Structure formats: C-alpha cells, structure tokens
Amino acid sequence: MRRLPVYLLLDISGSMSGEPIEQVKNGVQTLVAGLRQDPYALETAYLGVITFSSTAQEVVPLTELTAFQAPSLQAGGGTSLGAGLSKLAECALRDVAKSTATQKGDWRPMVFLMTDGKPTDDWLAGLARFKHEKWGVVVGCAIDGGDTDVLRQIAGEGSVVQLNTSDSAAMGAFFKWVTASVSSSSKSIEQGGKEVSGLHELPTPPPEIKVVF
Amino acid sequence: MLSSETPRAGLFSLDETLRQNWPEDVQALAQFVEPILAALVELHAEGRFHGAVHPGALWFFPNGTWHAEHFRDAALDGPNAPDFSAHEYRAPETFLGTRDAFSDCYSFGALLCKLMSGRAPAPAYRRLAQVDALEAKDAPKWPPALVALANRCLCLEKSARFASAQELRFALSGILWALVFPSPEAEIRLQPEEMSNALDIIVVPDWNQPELFDASIVEDSEAACMRLEAVEENQVTEAPEVSEPTTVPVKPRPTLPSSTIRERLPNASVGRLYRVELLHLFGVHAVQVNTASIQLPEGFGLNYDADTGMLQGNPVRAGEFELEITYALNEAPADAPLLRHLVKLTVNPDPASLWLNKPSDPDGLYAKPDSAVATLLTPDLSAFAASLRGRSHAHEGKYRDDDFALHADTASGWHVFMAADGAGSAKFSRCGSRLACSVAMENIRQRLTAGNELEEALEKLGTHAPEPEGVEKLRCVAANFFTRAAYEAFSAIHKEAAEQKASLRDFATTFIVVLARRCQEGWFFAAFSIGDGGAGVFLSPDHVEVLTQADSGEHAGTTLFLTRAELFQRPDKLLTRTRAVFCKDFRFLAVMTDGVTDPIFPSDAAFESAEAWSGLQDRLASVADLAHPAPGLEETLLDWLKFPSPGNHDDRTLLLVLPNGTPAHE
Numbered sequence: 001m002r003r004l005p006v007y008l009l010l011d012i013s014g015s016m017s018g019e020p021i022e023q024v025k026n027g028v029q030t031l032v033a034g035l036r037q038d039p040y041a042l043e044t045a046y047l048g049v050i051t052f053s054s055t056a057q058e059v060v061p062l063t064e065l066t067a068f069q070a071p072s073l074q075a076g077g078g079t080s081l082g083a084g085l086s087k088l089a090e091c092a093l094r095d096v097a098k099s100t101a102t103q104k105g106d107w108r109p110m111v112f113l114m115t116d117g118k119p120t121d122d123w124l125a126g127l128a129r130f131k132h133e134k135w136g137v138v139v140g141c142a143i144d145g146g147d148t149d150v151l152r153q154i155a156g157e158g159s160v161v162q163l164n165t166s167d168s169a170a171m172g173a174f175f176k177w178v179t180a181s182v183s184s185s186s187k188s189i190e191q192g193g194k195e196v197s198g199l200h201e202l203p204t205p206p207p208e209i210k211v212v213f
Numbered sequence: 214m215l216s217s218e219t220p221r222a223g224l225f226s227l228d229e230t231l232r233q234n235w236p237e238d239v240q241a242l243a244q245f246v247e248p249i250l251a252a253l254v255e256l257h258a259e260g261r262f263h264g265a266v267h268p269g270a271l272w273f274f275p276n277g278t279w280h281a282e283h284f285r286d287a288a289l290d291g292p293n294a295p296d297f298s299a300h301e302y303r304a305p306e307t308f309l310g311t312r313d314a315f316s317d318c319y320s321f322g323a324l325l326c327k328l329m330s331g332r333a334p335a336p337a338y339r340r341l342a343q344v345d346a347l348e349a350k351d352a353p354k355w356p357p358a359l360v361a362l363a364n365r366c367l368c369l370e371k372s373a374r375f376a377s378a379q380e381l382r383f384a385l386s387g388i389l390w391a392l393v394f395p396s397p398e399a400e401i402r403l404q405p406e407e408m409s410n411a412l413d414i415i416v417v418p419d420w421n422q423p424e425l426f427d428a429s430i431v432e433d434s435e436a437a438c439m440r441l442e443a444v445e446e447n448q449v450t451e452a453p454e455v456s457e458p459t460t461v462p463v464k465p466r467p468t469l470p471s472s473t474i475r476e477r478l479p480n481a482s483v484g485r486l487y488r489v490e491l492l493h494l495f496g497v498h499a500v501q502v503n504t505a506s507i508q509l510p511e512g513f514g515l516n517y518d519a520d521t522g523m524l525q526g527n528p529v530r531a532g533e534f535e536l537e538i539t540y541a542l543n544e545a546p547a548d549a550p551l552l553r554h555l556v557k558l559t560v561n562p563d564p565a566s567l568w569l570n571k572p573s574d575p576d577g578l579y580a581k582p583d584s585a586v587a588t589l590l591t592p593d594l595s596a597f598a599a600s601l602r603g604r605s606h607a608h609e610g611k612y613r614d615d616d617f618a619l620h621a622d623t624a625s626g627w628h629v630f631m632a633a634d635g636a637g638s639a640k641f642s643r644c645g646s647r648l649a650c651s652v653a654m655e656n657i658r659q660r661l662t663a664g665n666e667l668e669e670a671l672e673k674l675g676t677h678a679p680e681p682e683g684v685e686k687l688r689c690v691a692a693n694f695f696t697r698a699a700y701e702a703f704s705a706i707h708k709e710a711a712e713q714k715a716s717l718r719d720f721a722t723t724f725i726v727v728l729a730r731r732c733q734e735g736w737f738f739a740a741f742s743i744g745d746g747g748a749g750v751f752l753s754p755d756h757v758e759v760l761t762q763a764d765s766g767e768h769a770g771t772t773l774f775l776t777r778a779e780l781f782q783r784p785d786k787l788l789t790r791t792r793a794v795f796c797k798d799f800r801f802l803a804v805m806t807d808g809v810t811d812p813i814f815p816s817d818a819a820f821e822s823a824e825a826w827s828g829l830q831d832r833l834a835s836v837a838d839l840a841h842p843a844p845g846l847e848e849t850l851l852d853w854l855k856f857p858s859p860g861n862h863d864d865r866t867l868l869l870v871l872p873n874g875t876p877a878h879e
Contacts, residue, residue, distance in 0.1 A: 001860040002811075033533075036559075039567035040605060043859045054260030066561045067480050077260045099765050101818040104811070 004044045004107045005062055005096050006182050009088050010073065011115035011143075012051045017075035020116060020143060020165045027175035028070045034179035035065055041182055042066065044107075048091060052084030053077030062095040081119035082126025085154065089129045108136035111155075112178050116143035116165075119150060127154060137181065137202060141174060148212045160212040161205060170208040177205050224280060227268040231328075234277055239359060242328055243389050246321075248279050250385070253321065253378035256288070257314045264289030264312045266320035267302035268327075301333035305369050308338065309475070309496040318375040322346070322366020329355050334367055338498055358388045474498070474554055478536075481528045482561040487515060488525040494538065494556060505540035507556075531562035565857070571610030573602070579644040581612050586847035589619045593731040594628065595842050596870045599851035603808055604862035605637070614722075615806050615864035616646035618654040622661040625668055628729040629657050630868045634746055634806040636721035636774060637863070641713065645706050645720030649775055652705040653698040653726060666690055671730070671737065688739060688793035695726055695741035696787045699775060706776055721774040725761060727804055729870065735797040736872070741790050743780065745772045746806040746866075747820055750799045757826040758794045763810070763817055772807075800830065801839060802870035808863035809854070832856075833869065842871050 008031075010024055028049070035041040048062040054077035060068065092109050099105030140151030140160040151160045163170050181202040205211055225233075236242040249266070256263055263270075263284075270287035272280040289312065298307075304319030306312070319337075326347045327333045334346035346367035349360050362384055368374045375381040475494045481487040491507060492499040507517050507524060514529035536558055539551040573583055589596040602613035614635030621628045633649040635642025661667075670690040674683045706720045713719075723744025730737045740748050740760035747761040764773035773780070780787060805813075813829055814820040833839060836853050837846050846869075854865040 003860070036531075036561055037567065039564040039608065040862070042561065042564040042567070043862075054258075066482050069477055069480065069559075080260075100816070102816045104765075104816055 002044070002104055002106055003046045003062075003097070004041075004182070005046050005048065005092065005109035007048045007050060007062075007088055007092065007109055007111045009084050009111060009113040010049065010051045011053075011079060011081070011084075011117065011146075012073050012075045012077075013053045013079040013117055013120075014076050015079075015117050016143075021073055021075040023165055023168060023171045024114060025070065025073055027171060027178075030172065030175045031179050031182075032065070032068055032070060034176065035182060038179075038182075045182055048095070050084060050088050050091060052080050052087070055080055056083040056087035058087060058091055062091070078120040079115065079117040080121040081115060081150070082121045082123035084113075085123065085126035085130040089133045092133050092135075108134055110136045110182065111138040112141065113139070113151065113154065114141045114143055115146045115151070117145065118147045123150065130154065139178075139181070139202075142212065152212070158211065158213060162210045162212050167208070173206045173208040177203065177209060224272040224274065224283075227271045227273070227327075230273040230277060236328060239356065239389055242325075242359075243385055245328065246324065246385075248281060249284065249324070250321070250378055250382050252281060252284055253314075253317055254382055256290070257317070257377040257379060261288075261290050262312060262314045262317050263287075263320075264307075264316065265298045266317055266324060267298040269297060269299065271324075299333070300336040300338075303337065304371070305337035305496075305498075306371060314377045315371045315374050317378060318366050318381055319368075321378070321381065322363050322374075325359075325363040325366065326352075329359065329363060337369060338500060340369065356388065362388065476557060478524070478556050478558045480559045480561060481515070483514075483528050483531050483563040483566070485527070485563075486525070487528055488523060490522055491517065491524050491538070492522050494554075495540075501542050501544065503541045503543045503545070505538055508537045508539075510534075528560045531560045534558045534560065564859075568604050568608055569610075570604075570607045573606075573610055573612045577612070579612070579641060579647070581616075581643050581647065583607070583613055584851055585613075585617070586851050587617070587619060588844075588847050589621055589628070591621045591623060591628065592873065593626065594729070594870055594872050595846075596628070596630065596868060597842065597847040597850055598630075598866070598868045599847050599854055600866040601851055601854040601864065603864040606864065612643045613864050614643045614646055615808065615866040616643070616650045616722075617804075617866050617868055618650035619868060620654055620658055622658070625661055625665065626730050627661045627665075627667065628870075629654060629661070630727045630729070630748075630802070630804050630870060632725045632746060632748075632804045632806050632866050632868060633775075634723045634744065634808070634864065634866070636723075639719050639721040641710075641715060641719045642721050644709065645722035645776060648705045648709060648720070649702045649722050649724045653702040653724070656698040656701040657694065657726070657728075660694065667694060667728070671732065684793055684795055687737070688791055689788070691728060691739035691793055692741070692788040692791035694728075695739075695791055696784060698726065699724060699741065699743070699787070700781055703775055703778075703781060707778075717776045717778065721776045723772065723806070724775040725804055725806075727760060727802065729802060731872075732795075735795060736799055737793070737795055738802065739791060739793040743773055743775045743777075743790065744807075746808075746810050748802065748804040749820070749826060750794060750796065750802045751823075751826045751830060752796055752799050753823075754827045754830075755823045757821075757823045758796060758799075759821050760792050760794065762792075763807075763820070765817060799872060801833075802868075803829065804868040804870075806864065806866040808861070808865035809867050811863065812856070812858035812861040839871055 008028065012021060016024070032047070035045055042065055045065045046062045047060065047065060047068045048058070049060040049071055051057050051059050051073060053075070059071040059073070088111065096109055097103055097106045138155040138159060140148075140155035142148045142151055142160060142162045144165055146162070148160050148162060161174065163174055165171065236245045249271070253263055253266070265287050270284050272283050274280060298320070302320045302323040304312075304316035307316050323333050329352040330347055334340070340346060345364045347360055347363045349357060352360050366374055366381065375384065475496065478494065479489055491505050492502060495502050504519070505522070506519060509515055509517065512529060515524055515526040517524050534557070536556055538554045538556055540554065541549070541551055574580060583602040585600045587598040596619050598617050598619055600613065600615050600617055606613060614637060616633045616635070618631040619629065631650045631654055633646035635644075635646040639645065667687070667690055670687045674687060702724065706722075707717060710717050710720055723742070723746055725740065725742040725746055725748055727738060727740040727748050738750055738758070738760060742748070742761035743764065745763040745765060747759065747763055749757050749759040749761075751757050766772065810820060813832075814825050819825040830839070833853070837843070837849050850867055850869060854867060
C-alpha cells in the first residue's frame with residue numbers, strides 16, 4: 001500500500017508554553033478527528049509528530065491514522081529548529097518507502113511546520129539536511145512572532161502562513177485547513193495524478209489565515 | 214549501544230569498586246556520584262536524557278576513577294532504544310515506554326539507595342505509591358535529609374521527583390554544605406522551609422521525625438487515606454507542620470499512581486476485530502491488579518471476558534468513548550472499595566461506510582460516462598474492455614479520467630488496443646485521455662490498410678519463426694508507427710488546450726497502445742507506452758512477455774505523461790519505448806491502467822513475473838471462463854473491477870484479449 005506520510009514539526013520551546021501549546025494540542029486533536037471522517041485519509045494517511053525545543057524529539061513515529069494517538073506536549077527550552085529539520089529528514093529517510101524494482105514507493109511526505117520564534121541553533125545546517133530529502137507540500141506556519149523569513153527558506157515562497165494565538169478561531173481554521181489539505185492531497189494522489197507540490201495546489205486557505213508573500 | 218556489554222577487560226564493576234572503597238560519609242558519597250551527576254546535568258541542560266543510569270553503565274578503572282566514556286555510550290536517549298537496565302534502577306514510566314530527565318533522576322535515586330543501604334530499591338512495579346523506597350532504618354548512618362533526597366528521586370509520581378540533574382545537584386550540595394560547613398547560614402539552609410524555597414527539596418513531612426507510616430502495622434484504611442491526602446497537600450505546598458505522632462500508626466491505602474495507568478486504550482475500528490488485554494493499561498503495575506472490569510454501553514460490539522482479561526469484539530459504532538474501569542489491588546483489604554479509572558477509546562469508522570457514489574454531471578464540459586464497456590470479436594481473437602470510475606472520483610461526483618479504444622482492420626488482420634489514464638490533479642485530463650485514444654486510433658486506423666509498412670516488414674520475415682534481427686526490424690517499423698500516432702494525439706491535445714485557454718498540464722494523460730496480429734507461425738505483438746499502467750502477454754504459468762515498462766519515479770505518483778512536450782523533442786528516445794514480441798501461442802493479453810496494475814502487481818518487478826500474472830489469470834478465471842468467453846464478459850469484467858483494495862481507488866481500465874481457435878488452456 002502506498003502511504004501518504006504527513007509530518008507535523010512542532011515548536012515546543014519555552015515561549016510556546018501556556019495558551020499556544022494548548023492550542024497546538026487541540027489542533028492536533030482536531031486534525032486527527034477530521035481526518036478520521038475522510039475515507040481517503042483513513043486508508044492512506046500516516047501521521048508522525050516531531051517536536052523541537054532545546055533538542056528535537058520524534059514524539060510519534062509515522063503511524064497509521066487509525067492507530068494514531070495524539071501525544072502530550074510540554075513546552076520548555078530553546079528553539080532548535082535546525083535539529084528539528086535534521087530529525088525530520090532522518091525520520092523520513094528511515095520511514096518513507098521509495099520506489100524500487102521490488103516495492104512501490106510511498107507518496108512524497110507532506111510537512112506542516114509550526115514555530116513562534118527564531119531558531120536558536122545552527123538552523124542552516126538543519127535546512128541543508130532537510131533539503132537532502134524529497135518532500136511533497138511543505139507549509140510553514142508562523143505563530144505570533146515566528147520568523148517568516150526562515151520559514152520561507154524552508155517551505156518555499158508562498159507556502160508560509162501567519163497566525164496569532166490570541167486568535168483561537170484562526171488556529172482552529174489552520175488545523176481544519178491542514179485536514180482539508182491532507183484530504184485533497186490523498187484525493188489527487190489516489191486519482192492517479194501528479195502529486196501536489198505547492199501551496200497553490202492545496203485548497204484555498206480560509207480568510208482567517210494570512211498567507212505571507 | 215554498549216549498555217549490555219562489558220566495556221573491556223581491566224575495568225571494574227560498580228560492586229567490585231564498592232567492595233574496595235565504599236563511600237563512608239556524605240562527602241565521600243557526594244564525591245563518588247558527582248561525575249555521574251555532572252554528566253547528567255550536561256545532558257539535561259541540552260534537553261536530552263541518559264535513560265540508562267544503572268550499574269551496567271557504570272564501570273571503573275582500577276584506581277577507582279570512573280569510566281565516563283562508557284557511561285556516555287550507554288545512553289539510550291531515544292524512545293526506541295532497547296533498555297537493558299536492571300529493573301530496580303528503572304523509573305515506572307520507562308516500563309510504559311517513556312523516558313526523560315525525570316526518569317534519570319529516579320535511576321540516580323536508586324543508585325543513591327544502593328550506596329546508602331547496600332542494595333537497590335525494590336523495582337517500581339513492586340512498590341506502592343507514597344511509600345518511601347528507602348527506609349531510614351535501612352540507612353541509619355546517613356542524615357535524614359539525604360534519605361529524603363533519595364526518596365524524592367524515587368517517587369513513583371514523576372511530578373514529585375526532581376525535574377533535572379541540576380536541581381538534584383543543588384539539593385545535594387545544599388546538604389553537603391550544611392554538614393561540612395556548619396555555620397548559622399548553613400543551618401538556615403538546612404531548615405525544611407528554607408530548603409523548600411531555595412532548593413525545592415521537600416519530600417517527607419519532616420526529616421527529623423520518625424516515620425509517619427509504619428508499613429508493618431495494619432491500618433484503618435479510611436483514616437490512613439485521609440492522612441495521606443493531608444500529607445500530599447503538604448508536600449506540594451509548604452513544609453508541613455509536624456503533627457503529634459498519632460497513636461494509631463497507619464499505612465496508606467494501596468492505590469496506583471494514576472499517571473502510570475494509561476489514559477487511552479489502543480484505537481479500535483468499526484468492523485475490525487479488536488482484542489486487547491485490559492491489564493495492559495496498568496503497564497508495570499499489572500501484577501498488582503487483582504481484578505478489573507470495564508463498563509461497556511449496550512450494543513457497543515465489544516465484550517469483556519473476566520476469565521481471560523480480554524476486551525474484544527467487533528466495534529459497531531465509531532466515535533470517541535470514555536469508559537470506566539473498576540479494579541482492585543492484591544494488597545487491598547477485602548472490604549476496600551473498588552478503584553476507578555476512566556479510559557478513552559477511539560473507534561475509527563469503517564472507510565467503506567464513508568465512501569459516497571455521486572453520479573457525475575452528464576452535461577458538464579468534457580462529460581464522460583462513469584463506466585464504459587466494449588467488445589471486439591474478430592476471426593482471430595475476442596477482446597473485452599471495461600473501464601470503471603474510481604471510488605475517489607465517485608466520492609466527489611467527478612468524472613472518470615481513464616479512456617480506452619479498440620479496433621481491428623479485418624482486411625489486414627491487425628488489431629489495435631489502447632488505454633489512457635488522465636492525471637487526477639489535472640482538471641481536463643478526462644479529455645486528454647479521450648483525445649489520446651481517439652486521435653491516435655484514427656491515425657493508426659488510416660495507416661493500417663492493406664499494404665501498410667508494417668505488413669511489408671512482416672512479409673519480409675517469412676513464414677517461419679523469425680530471427681531476432683527480423684523482429685528488431687519489425688519493432689523499428691512499429692516504433693515509427695506508434696511515435697507518429699502519439700505525436701498526432703499530443704498535437705490534438707495541444708490544440709484543444711490552446712482553444713480552452715488552458716495549459717497542456719491540465720490535459721495530462723498516460724498512454725498505452727498495443728498492436729496484435731496473427732501470423733502463420735503464431736502471434737506478433739508490439740506496444741508503446743508513456744507513463745504507468747502496462748500491457749503484457751501471458752503465455753503460460755511460467756512465461757509472461759511484458760510489453761511495456763512503467764515510468765515510475767522514486768515516490769508514488771511521479772510518472773510521465775503524453776502531454777510532456779519535451780518528449781517529442783527527442784524522437785529517437787521515443788522510438789526506444791516500443792517492445793515487440795513473437796510467440797507461438799498465448800493465453801491472454803491484458804492492457805491496464807495503473808488503477809488495475811497498482812493493486813494487482815505490488816511492484817515493477819512483480820509486473821515482470823509470471824507468477825503475478827498467473828495470479829491475475831486465476832482471479833479472472835474465478836469470474837469468467839477464459840477458454841470459452843461468453844458474450845457479456847465485458848460486463849463481468851466491469852463488475853470484477855470493483856474489487857476492494859485499501860488505498861487503491863483510482864479509475865480502473867482493463868482490456869482483456871483472448872485468442873480464438875487456439876486453446877487458451879492446455
């Protein structure tokens with residue numbers, strides 16, 4: 001079976017503690033509950049969660065949507081985005097099947113990256129490692145003061161959105177949109193076509209989400 | 214990972230080293246553990262943890278100094294590393310698969326316990342909550358503050374422990390400071406209240422008081438419970454007021470630390486057998502649980518079997534459920550009330566129940582029927598075609614993107630079979646696939662008349678089984694034939710895209726074409742393809758001649774389309790896409806889009822294997838008599854194309870070609 005890997009790369013640094021981390025946790029729940037109502041996602045999507053603070057952790061390895069259980073997240077520490085990107089690349093390299101003569105490869109992984117700060121480590125080294133792997137859609141989400149320039153370099157032009165935690169409706173809307181994006185990706189995937197490869201190929205983001213150009 | 218291995222000869226284990234030189238006082242002890250603590254402090258500061266602080270990771274040089282490198286190498290620091298640590302040194306949560314700085318503090322406490330009492334504490338799963346792991350009587354020569362520190366490390370509840378080695382080191386140095394430099398300031402630092410503010414080291418009500426709880430005396434459970442609550446409150450707030458020793462010494466009522474019981478059962482799915490051992494929720498504490506049961510709603514589909522301890526069945530309803538578990542512990546008095554724990558259970562819906570089948574709009578742009586069948590019966594062969602809209606399209610009421618065509622030139626005896634698969638993400642691909650088939654077929658039809666170039670090349674081969682060079686010549690002619698047809702199709706799509714003011718990509722489609730002709734000595738086949746899906750001639754259970762090679766990238770979905778203009782800038786490369794085959798006889802020819810090949814052939818290698826093709830024959834033979842195809846076989850095939858395959862919901866098109874007059878089966 002060709003799986004659609006979906007990675008959530010989440011910032012759990014100290015500045016995320018309190019309301020932001022709670023909203024992210026709720027968001028992950030919303031995402032999973034939404035995807036469970038979608039037959040494509042239910043049969044195709046696999047979710048993985050990687051967090052970064054002072055270091056990066058693979059909190060949930062790539063797991064079948066039906067078996068996925070949302071992790072408990074605790075904020076604290078620095079913003080080692082570079083470590084997060086490297087960890088993500090390593091996990092994808094290890095878990096995402098590539099086509100060979102004897103197996104059919106998975107779909108290219110989708111990545112949703114959320115951060116509210118500036119990296120505190122050598123993030124360019126992490127970026128280089130990240131770029132070494134092949135990705136489907138990569139969406140960067142800057143929460144509050146998240147560094148959109150950094151995210152643009154990771155996700156690409158036009159693939160960065162901005163949210164404010166003071167606006168819980170926007171946060172909710174973001175995760176609903178992620179859900180729709182995963183669904184639409186698994187749809188076009190299963191309709192045998194080319195994969196989605198940019199924000200423009202995903203459903204239009206709702207008005208609450210500000211796309212950064 | 215070296216944790217399970219002896220590092221190298223010439224080193225001494227913890228026990229051997231202690232036999233030589235057991236730390237006798239707080240200062241010696243602090244000196245002994247300081248390097249370990251320092252290593253942990255460093256790890257924790259980086260947000261990492263060690264994960265395996267136990268004697269297996271602690272080795273010493275003959276001079277008694279410590280082998281730090283081995284300790285570092287033994288670190289687990291990852292959720293999936295195998296843990297070889299002795300159970301006595303493992304925090305309760307590590308048995309449930311989680312590990313962090315708190316767990317390191319637990320392990321360090323176990324090490325302290327060993328150094329202070331001569332033995333490690335009982336494994337976490339043998340201990341009850343709130344009872345100290347290290348009793349003062351077992352460590353009589355050590356200051357109560359140090360015993361308290363070890364016990365705080367060894368709390369079963371994670372939140373009651375030190376959060377990091379740094380905190381632990383502060384607390385230890387506070388004790389050391391006070392003992393080594395007894396001064397008014399130092400004494401102040403030893404006051405429980407001060408410690409709690411400055412160093413956060415409060416563990417038990419009072420270090421200098423005799424134990425409040427005497428485990429050897431049977432308690433009045435209610436009173437004990439209340440007492441326990443009071444103590445707990447004190448622990449989290451201020452240094453407690455020390456009450457007068459009670460006349461009835463009590464022991465806490467046995468409970469399990471709630472944080473060590475899982476909050477969620479593994480997920481279930483409607484219609485899929487679910488089987489989970491309920492005790493699994495208790496993790497390491499399962500041995501302490503005497504009985505447990507779970508309250509299930511009526512008609513839930515799951516049952517709990519108290520004898521086997523299994524929660525099992527086929528869930529009926531999807532959703533999020535909260536279920537109550539009641540349980541009793543082995544240690545509990547018979548009349549103790551049952552304990553309760555709420556668990557969550559997610560039941561996934563059955564995807565089959567979520568699929569919709571919406572008809573597509575028959576009046577829309579480039580409308581196409583949701584399914585199509587066709588038959589071609591000639592003196593030489595019978596061909597049946599069926600094309601079915603995939604579930605993913607049906608769910609959205611979108612059009613079928615696949616297309617096909619078949620044709621026979623009865624005068625010359627040539628047969629042509631085509632299939633095309635429009636890209637799902639391309640909005641007009643249904644038109645792309647239709648144009649590919651119709652335009653290419655029209656082009657080939659016009660050129661297949663008697664005396665065509667193929668016919669000439671075939672005649673030159675003679676009537677006997679052809680030499681490889683002869684086949685190669687014929688392949689070249691066919692390649693030319695196909696390339697021109699493909700170019701015509703491409704041009705027509707290009708024109709249509711321009712008229713529609715759309716891009717070529719919007720019409721993206723794959724393309725497969727096969728030519729078949731009976732000769733005196735057998736059969737000739739030639740094929741050409743761009744993209745995935747494929748065609749092959751099945752000759753016998755151990756022989757298949759594959760006619761196409763799929764263009765597949767590293768990841769799924771990366772394939773090539775007929776609409777790639779670059780393809781036609783290198784006609785020489787296009788010519789190599791044709792394969793040609795001669796065979797005496799064959800059982801069937803199949804032309805398929807990837808909606809069929811993906812679920813049937815698990816890999817490109819499988820597509821080349823006769824065994825996989827044999828499997829396809831068996832599946833087809835189970836619904837139809839392939840040796841004597843009956844009219845209506847195309848409808849049978851259309852029905853067969855509905856076979857379920859998780860994750861495969863693309864449009865499916867199959868052209869099945871069976872020879873006449875020669876037995877399809879021996």
